[in-house]
Amino acid sequence: MTIQHDRLGVFDFLEVHRPAPKPRRSGLTIASDQGYSLDEARGFAETAAPFVDWVKLPDHYGHIARYTEGWLREKIAIYGQAGIRTTLGGVIYEVAVVQNKVPQFFARAAELGLSGVEVSEDVIEPQSAETRSAHIRLAVSAGLSVFTEVGRKYPDAPLDVDAVAEIAARDLEAGAGKIVVENSDIVQIVERNGDELHRLAERIPLDRLVFEIGPAGGARIAAWLFRELGPDVNIENLDLRDAGTLAAQRAGLHRSVGLTFFDRYAVATAAE
Numbered sequence: 001m002t003i004q005h006d007r008l009g010v011f012d013f014l015e016v017h018r019p020a021p022k023p024r025r026s027g028l029t030i031a032s033d034q035g036y037s038l039d040e041a042r043g044f045a046e047t048a049a050p051f052v053d054w055v056k057l058p059d060h061y062g063h064i065a066r067y068t069e070g071w072l073r074e075k076i077a078i079y080g081q082a083g084i085r086t087t088l089g090g091v092i093y094e095v096a097v098v099q100n101k102v103p104q105f106f107a108r109a110a111e112l113g114l115s116g117v118e119v120s121e122d123v124i125e126p127q128s129a130e131t132r133s134a135h136i137r138l139a140v141s142a143g144l145s146v147f148t149e150v151g152r153k154y155p156d157a158p159l160d161v162d163a164v165a166e167i168a169a170r171d172l173e174a175g176a177g178k179i180v181v182e183n184s185d186i187v188q189i190v191e192r193n194g195d196e197l198h199r200l201a202e203r204i205p206l207d208r209l210v211f212e213i214g215p216a217g218g219a220r221i222a223a224w225l226f227r228e229l230g231p232d233v234n235i236e237n238l239d240l241r242d243a244g245t246l247a248a249q250r251a252g253l254h255r256s257v258g259l260t261f262f263d264r265y266a267v268a269t270a271a272e
Helices: 038-048 060-065 069-081 090-098 102-112 129-141 161-174 183-191 196-203 219-229 240-250 260-271
Strands: 029-032 054-057 085-088 116-119 145-150 178-181 209-212 234-239
Touching (some): 060 090, 085 145, 102 129, 129 161, 145 161, 183 219, 196 219, 234 240
Parallel strands (some): 054 085, 178 209, 209 234
């Protein structure tokens, strides 16, 4: 027996936050497949399809040196049949950049059946604005959705909102679909309860931003984002195994968010 994703749950008479129908512009969950087997991918697709929009395939070394074309195509098809699109992380793009093979990389990604790629500079030296925009346009012309990333994996200063907003606006104009904010910068902001992400969301539409909650912070970072920016922010960099937990957090039905679902009922009871 399989899960029917177009049906409500067995307790459908109870009201909770439910994700909007796909394709969604906001409230996206972009979970990571850390090199799972095809059988594991089928299991995740069976249970996570209602609330996972994209699966990121971040095992860059595996794509370059280990995985066969047939195996990867089958994995992409497993997710696709469940209504989940697939994208690569940014490091493999950065490998292509330093080896001057970006056009071949985009063409191969599209030919394999991937839906998206990430254009980032969080490890390599920043490229010129013209080169970055040209790469975005090239990926879009290959039929790929483009995620671009802002921030650095090893930040040595607080996030510069003005500079990031300028880059993000330029990326969107070039054809990028979403702007991903690097986890390392988010962790710094959360630790001092800064307002940089609030100010960024005032400059760039919130539904065009994606926030990485991993590898550091996880549920704690997600809880902060939901509290500060709302339950329909776009989230990336969580393991597929944690997608159900994230869905519960969005609904306020997880202890990491203080089970906030019940707050409205407490207010209603107090008013009676």
